[in-house]
Amino acid sequence: MMTVEGIRETLAASQKRSFPFLMTEFGLDLVVHEGVFPPEEFGGWRWATENFPPVQGLDVLEIGCGFGLPSLHLARAGARSVTSVDINARAVANTIENAVRNNISNLKAFESDVFSNVRPKRQFDIIFWNFPSQFAPDGFEYENDLERGIIDAGYTLLRRFLSEGPDWLTNDGRIIMGFGSYARDDILSEIVCQNRLEASILVKGAQQTRTATYRLVQIRKGHEQPRSRFSQSRALTERARGLYPAGVTRVSVGTVPIGKRNDGLSIYAHAGEGARIQDADGNSYVDFHSNFSTLIHGHRHPETVGAIASQLERGTCFGNPTVADIDLAQAICERIPAIERVRFLNSGTEAVMFAIKAARAMTNRTRLAKLEGAFHGTYDWAEVSARNCPENWGADFPNSNPPYSNTPPNVCEEVVVLPLNDTQRSRTIIEQHRSDLACIIVDVLPCAAGMIPLNPDYLAMLQDTARQHGILLISDEVVCFRLGYHGASAARGLEPDFVTLGKVVGGGLPIGVVGGRSATMEAFAPQDSAPVPQGGTFSANALTMAAGRAALTALTVSEIERIDELGNYLRQQAEESAAQAGIAITVQGAGSLFRFHSKQARPLSYREAYHDVAESEALRRLHAGMLERGFYVAAPFWGSISTSMTILHVDDFLDAFRACLREIPDLKRLDRRTAT
Numbered sequence: 111m112m113t114v115e116g117i118r119e120t121l122a123a124s125q126k127r128s129f130p131f132l133m134t135e136f137g138l139d140l141v142v143h144e145g146v147f148p149p150e151e152f153g154g155w156r157w158a159t160e161n162f163p164p165v166q167g168l169d170v171l172e173i174g175c176g177f178g179l180p181s182l183h184l185a186r187a188g189a190r191s192v193t194s195v196d197i198n199a200r201a202v203a204n205t206i207e208n209a210v211r212n213n214i215s216n217l218k219a220f221e222s223d224v225f226s227n228v229r230p231k232r233q234f235d236i237i238f239w240n241f242p243s244q245f246a247p248d249g250f251e252y253e254n255d256l257e258r259g260i261i262d263a264g265y266t267l268l269r270r271f272l273s274e275g276p277d278w279l280t281n282d283g284r285i286i287m288g289f290g291s292y293a294r295d296d297i298l299s300e301i302v303c304q305n306r307l308e309a310s311i312l313v314k315g316a317q318q319t320r321t322a323t324y325r326l327v328q329i330r331k332g333h334e335q336p337r338s339r340f341s342q343s344r345a346l347t348e349r350a351r352g353l354y355p356a357g358v359t360r361v362s363v364g365t366v367p368i369g370k371r372n373d374g375l376s377i378y379a380h381a382g383e384g385a386r387i388q389d390a391d392g393n394s395y396v397d398f399h400s401n402f403s404t405l406i407h408g409h410r411h412p413e414t415v416g417a418i419a420s421q422l423e424r425g426t427c428f429g430n431p432t433v434a435d436i437d438l439a440q441a442i443c444e445r446i447p448a449i450e451r452v453r454f455l456n457s458g459t460e461a462v463m464f465a466i467k468a469a470r471a472m473t474n475r476t477r478l479a480k481l482e483g484a485f486h487g488t489y490d491w492a493e494v495s496a497r498n499c500p501e502n503w504g505a506d507f508p509n510s511n512p513p514y515s516n517t518p519p520n521v522c523e524e525v526v527v528l529p530l531n532d533t534q535r536s537r538t539i540i541e542q543h544r545s546d547l548a549c550i551i552v553d554v555l556p557c558a559a560g561m562i563p564l565n566p567d568y569l570a571m572l573q574d575t576a577r578q579h580g581i582l583l584i585s586d587e588v589v590c591f592r593l594g595y596h597g598a599s600a601a602r603g604l605e606p607d608f609v610t611l612g613k614v615v616g617g618g619l620p621i622g623v624v625g626g627r628s629a630t631m632e633a634f635a636p637q638d639s640a641p642v643p644q645g646g647t648f649s650a651n652a653l654t655m656a657a658g659r660a661a662l663t664a665l666t667v668s669e670i671e672r673i674d675e676l677g678n679y680l681r682q683q684a685e686e687s688a689a690q691a692g693i694a695i696t697v698q699g700a701g702s703l704f705r706f707h708s709k710q711a712r713p714l715s716y717r718e719a720y721h722d723v724a725e726s727e728a729l730r731r732l733h734a735g736m737l738e739r740g741f742y743v744a745a746p747f748w749g750s751i752s753t754s755m756t757i758l759h760v761d762d763f764l765d766a767f768r769a770c771l772r773e774i775p776d777l778k779r780l781d782r783r784t785a786t
């Protein structure tokens with residue numbers, strides 16, 4: 111630690127240079143004026159700027175902005191807004207001048223003694239302070255404003271900052287402090303505890319010009335655990351047992367093995383808002399489930415709720431068409447190149463069913479090809495071999511297995527099953543059946559088959575072989591539509607004959623869409639004697655149409671890119687953490703979708719992705735562990751990022767995942783001998 115005299119000498123020396131001086135840092139053209147905290151001598155600002163976590167889409171407040179770094183850099187790096195304050199009026203003017211020099215418009219700077227002039231109730235995702243962590247005893251007399259930039263006498267400002275700061279944070283927000291290793295950590299941790307906060311070191315390292323290490327410390331509001339966590343859900347689970355077979359409304363909404371009794375419990379949802387849901391007991395979760403990836407904008411997305419409310423005033427469903435269906439149809443046709451005409455339905459299952467029926471009608475053939483393990487909803491033919499297991503899957507050429515007890519035998523005879531990502535064998539199978547295949551249905555990221563991205567050459571083979579033999583290609587984008595602004599097939603260069611959609615494009619209300627080229631969609635025309643009559647009491651109901659349009663409009667290119675990046679980050683960090691902990695967990699998926707595997711290496715085929723009993727049990731425990739730590743994912747362990755999320759939600763998810771790795775016993779360990 112430097113003595114006060116030493117600090118004064120350095121500060122005085124720093125002001126002897128000629129002002130103003132210019133410099134270029136982080137691609138910014140900067141000027142520094144006299145009387146402003148001098149950058150070179152106390153260089154924590156550069157280290158903090160370099161090591162700052164991503165801020166895309168976030169509202170950031172910087173206390174003590176000085177000449178403008180890192181504020182200016184964060185504003186340019188994608189923060190939604192940056193508010194920069196300083197007690198020193200010259201520093202504020204200097205930051206504003208630098209913002210203007212660099213054409214930065216999402217930054218506001220004003221004079222403030224910590225929070226004194228920050229509007230009450232304003233909420234920030236990140237509050238940053240490159241803290242004046244040189245310690246001097248209480249009663250120290252400052253000689254000028256520069257000294258306030260480096261010394262907090264008695265750490266009185268630190269006390270004030272940490273008692274007031276949480277009021278300016280969003281629920282998931284965090285304080286980040288630059289805090290040198292020469293600082294008084296003991297006082298910091300005492301203040302953190304007094305304010306019921308939680309602190310951890312985000313990153314530490316050496317600054318270029320100094321021997322002391324420097325840290326970014328992350329501080330959050332502490333979480334209090336509710337007393338009796340699941341009593342309401344437990345009571346509802348009991349009631350449901352007397353009402354539903356197996357006590358559940360759908361096979362996919364199972365029970366979770368949590369609580370001491372471990373006897374199967376459904377977590378009943380009470381409400382949702384943005385990225386969070388609340389259960390019947392008041393427990394709060396970050397919702398990475400989002401009803402099986404449906405709610406791409408999170409819960410109660412304002413624009414979608416607004417569109418539903420305004421339609422609600424005029425009625426929910428009519429025996430007439432409405433402008434709402436025209437608007438959504440147009441949005442879909444404009445967006446997805448393979449879709450020139452659409453029909454609306456009420457579920458992905460129906461969309462797939464009508465695409466298959468239409469393909470049969472247009473080709474005069476009946477059979478279909480699908481991938482082993484891929485789920486396309488619950489239309490008999492689309493369901494074949496969706497749950498193949500080692501006992502029934504056969505050798506190299508997958509068996510067609512019935513989806514339910516006593517499936518009529520000809521259902522399986524009508525379906526040929528392709529081994530996922532096995533180009534050669536799949537081509538052979540398709541060619542064997544080329545004259546009686548009506549269609550090949552493919553999901554480029556089949557979730558139930560392990561969420562394994564299909565290889566580009568595999569997809570090209572499917573498309574080319576289909577074309578060559580007059581077989582129609584159906585791209586099932588009920589889940590994977592979100593992988594590109596123009597949909598998943600367009601993002602992968604496919605030109606399918608039909609596209610099926612669901613989930614996201616209904617804005618949280620039930621929907622299915624079958625679309626395709628005008629010529630193939632003729633299967634549904636003319637109205638009175640179409641080869642495939644398609645109806646549905648609730649198809650194209652006005653409420654769903656209005657919600658879908660609002661959700662689609664809000665799903666912009668930049669939002670897709672943002673959540674895709676968060677997805678990449680989540681997958682990569684989770685895999686790294688598991689590897690470091692020596693646990694065999696890998697993560698598949700693409701863009702904003704992820705699926706965890708209790709596997710040594712990322713599986714590349716359905717059969718590699720198949721989990722034996724022990725592996726399934728490991729995932730179940732992980733799922734329950736995340737739930738108990740406040741994170742909701744779909745079972746066994748997959749989820750998606752919604753646009754209501756930021757890097758903070760993902761970081762919290764990763765922290766909880768790491769805690770699971772440490773605390774859940776008997777997770778499958780990496781076999782270091784065979785690990786690659």
Ligand code: PMP
Pocket residue numbers: 402456457458459460462485486487488553557586587588589612613621
């Ligand atoms: N296709 C795919 C790829 C799916 O994942 C699903 C269900 N998740 C469906 C179709 C069926 O959709 P729905 O549940 O709306 O019937």
